[in-house]
Amino acid sequence: MGRPVSSDGSVRIAFALQHPGFSMKLDLTVPGRGVTALFGRSGSGKTSCLRVVAGLQAAQQVHVQVGDEVWQDDAQGICLPTHRRPLGYVFQEASLFPHLSVRDNLEYGMRRVPAAERRVQLAQVVQWLGLSTLVDRRPEGLSGGERQRVAIGRALLASPRLLLMDEPLSALDLASRAAILPYLQRLHAELSIPVLYVSHAIDEVARLADHTVVLDAGRVVASGPTARVLNEAGDVLPLGEENGVLIEAAVGLHDEAYHLTRLDFAGGHLWVSRVDRPLGGAVRARVLARDVSVALSQAGDSSIANLLPARVLRMQEEGADRVLLSLETGGGTPLLARITRRSRDQLGLAPGMAVIAQVKSVALAA
Amino acid sequence: MTPADVSAITLTLKLAGLTTLLLLLIGTPIAWWLAHTPSRMKSVVGAVVALPLVLPPTVLGFYLLLLMGPRGAVGQATQALGIGLLPFTFAGLVVASVLYSMPFVVQPLRNAFEAIGPRPLEVAATLRAGPWDRFRTVVLPLARPGFITAAILGFAHTVGEFGVILMIGGNIPERTRVLSVAIYDHVEALEYAQAHWLAGGMVLFSFLVLLALHALNGKTRVL
Numbered sequence: 001m002g003r004p005v006s007s008d009g010s011v012r013i014a015f016a017l018q019h020p021g022f023s024m025k026l027d028l029t030v031p032g033r034g035v036t037a038l039f040g041r042s043g044s045g046k047t048s049c050l051r052v053v054a055g056l057q058a059a060q061q062v063h064v065q066v067g068d069e070v071w072q073d074d075a076q077g078i079c080l081p082t083h084r085r086p087l088g089y090v091f092q093e094a095s096l097f098p099h100l101s102v103r104d105n106l107e108y109g110m111r112r113v114p115a116a117e118r119r120v121q122l123a124q125v126v127q128w129l130g131l132s133t134l135v136d137r138r139p140e141g142l143s144g145g146e147r148q149r150v151a152i153g154r155a156l157l158a159s160p161r162l163l164l165m166d167e168p169l170s171a172l173d174l175a176s177r178a179a180i181l182p183y184l185q186r187l188h189a190e191l192s193i194p195v196l197y198v199s200h201a202i203d204e205v206a207r208l209a210d211h212t213v214v215l216d217a218g219r220v221v222a223s224g225p226t227a228r229v230l231n232e233a234g235d236v237l238p239l240g241e242e243n244g245v246l247i248e249a250a251v252g253l254h255d256e257a258y259h260l261t262r263l264d265f266a267g268g269h270l271w272v273s274r275v276d277r278p279l280g281g282a283v284r285a286r287v288l289a290r291d292v293s294v295a296l297s298q299a300g301d302s303s304i305a306n307l308l309p310a311r312v313l314r315m316q317e318e319g320a321d322r323v324l325l326s327l328e329t330g331g332g333t334p335l336l337a338r339i340t341r342r343s344r345d346q347l348g349l350a351p352g353m354a355v356i357a358q359v360k361s362v363a364l365a366a
Numbered sequence: 367m368t369p370a371d372v373s374a375i376t377l378t379l380k381l382a383g384l385t386t387l388l389l390l391l392i393g394t395p396i397a398w399w400l401a402h403t404p405s406r407m408k409s410v411v412g413a414v415v416a417l418p419l420v421l422p423p424t425v426l427g428f429y430l431l432l433l434m435g436p437r438g439a440v441g442q443a444t445q446a447l448g449i450g451l452l453p454f455t456f457a458g459l460v461v462a463s464v465l466y467s468m469p470f471v472v473q474p475l476r477n478a479f480e481a482i483g484p485r486p487l488e489v490a491a492t493l494r495a496g497p498w499d500r501f502r503t504v505v506l507p508l509a510r511p512g513f514i515t516a517a518i519l520g521f522a523h524t525v526g527e528f529g530v531i532l533m534i535g536g537n538i539p540e541r542t543r544v545l546s547v548a549i550y551d552h553v554e555a556l557e558y559a560q561a562h563w564l565a566g567g568m569v570l571f572s573f574l575v576l577l578a579l580h581a582l583n584g585k586t587r588v589l
Contacts, residue, residue: 054492056488056491081491082488082492083491083494083495083496083499088492089488089492091485091488091489095486097486098508108490108495109492109493112494112495113494154493155493
């Protein structure tokens with residue numbers, strides 16, 4: 001028997017998997033609402049995890065439970081076949097049925113759900129995903145991004161209790177990715193079901209995920225609210241050049257004359273290019289470690305506008321020449337800075353020291 | 367054409383039509399199994415199904431004759447069931463034709479099933495479609511060119527068979543005397559004009575079959 005799972009709709013996934021050269025074992029509970037990212041490098045077991053949940057892949061000691069519905073429990077001999085699990089699955093490639101029109105693709109799952117159990121209407125999905133000009137076309141005439149939108153709509157129309165998305169953007173070019181992300185963010189706002197979102201792209205995770213689970217070599221290495229996981233688990237994340245922190249901020253001030261916006265957060269503020277949000281609106285900002293440098297005193301003659309007083313928490317050498325500094329601003333907001341080993345020695349940096357963090361660039365995640 | 371020729375043509379069409387129908391029914395599950403099983407028996411079964419491709423028809427006919435004869439296992443079974451003996455009957459021809467034309471139906475179907483791959487079926491399963499539903503709404507439409515190829519090849523190959531028929535069916539007018547045997551008879555009797563009518567008709571028929579195959583399947587290769 002598994003752990004008791006409360007009826008708040010949370011999702012429990014536990015299983016073990018043995019392949020030659022790869023083993024996986026996890027026991028995971030994710031919230032029953034919002035987007036949970038499964039994040040990790042390729043080969044870390046993200047996709048296997050989704051396939052086990054969907055019943056598409058066999059594993060050992062499987063327990064899959066969504067809310068109070070047990071989909072699979074090997075200990076009790078329960079195993080629903082895939083088509084009896086109320087889920088939606090968006091694959092890496094859109095995989096539309098080539099012999100059906102876009103409309104028939106969209107309605108494929110919907111028609112198989114009894115009318116009384118349908119919670120999503122075709123018109124709604126068409127509107128959410130901007131499909132109105134596509135429904136009467138054939139799949140082969142659509143672009144990659146359009147196909148993936150149809151595939152997402154098709155999965156939603158099956159009224160899933162859990163939506164599984166396996167790197168839905170990874171097969172798309174940059175422009176299509178940028179075009180589809182706002183749709184995903186909109187879905188996030190509209191849907192009340194949990195979403196498991198597999199990705200190895202940190203920017204997608206930062207934009208979409210409320211919760212993040214980091215997988216490495218088949219094990220969970222971090223799990224929790226996205227900002228906390230990305231910030232605290234910075235050392236274990238396979239990020240490289242993308243290493244940085246996610247700051248939950250609010251629009252504090254617009255400087256119309258210079259076309260700038262001030263983002264306020266616990267422990268300071270950052271000036272960024274004008275953001276088209278009302279005052280007080282929530283904004284996620286990503287600050288990469290490579291865009292942060294440190295000084296010992298406030299230099300008045302720098303072009304860098306974003307200077308944050310901070311304290312050095314830890315220092316970690318990266319390769320032969322570089323050091324990753326973990327900083328904490330006054331309000332407890334973490335920052336990462338990547339500097340050279342020589343700079344560290346010239347400034348005489350040590351844990352506990354007060355520094356001024358100079359933020360050269362900020363990326364808005366949401 | 368003589369009335370005997372006309373009856374040979376009708377008999378041939380009846381034989382080929384029934385054989386094709388049975389082959390689609392029997393060949394589909396075999397092809398599906400061959401396309402999907404991880405079993406090590408796969409290559410053995412595959413080889414048995416393909417055997418008629420390389421075997422001289424007379425060899426196949428000879429063993430079928432023994433098997434279905436009064437002392438063969440199949441013959442004893444059919445007798446016990448009250449069906450009687452199959453050799454030199456239309457039913458016997460159908461059984462032999464099904465075996466003889468099997469690879470021409472199973473191979474295109476197997477190729478078609480393999481080409482679909484697992485993904486469309488997984489997608490359909492995540493959209494609530496059960497196994498039969500998936501077969502009907504995904505496999506059948508996607509494998510349509512394979513089914514057309516299989517049906518046409520199975521039909522045409524049955525129309526053209528000769529050696530197996532002679533061994534199993536003999537040459538009984540109205541019952542087992544099919545087109546290819548009729549042509550043989552005309553040539554033996556030096557009735558070249560009649561032979562031309564039938565043989566020329568076969569050439570035209572075969573040509574039209576291949577033409578239809580290309581028209582129906584477009585650019586996809588059929589063999």
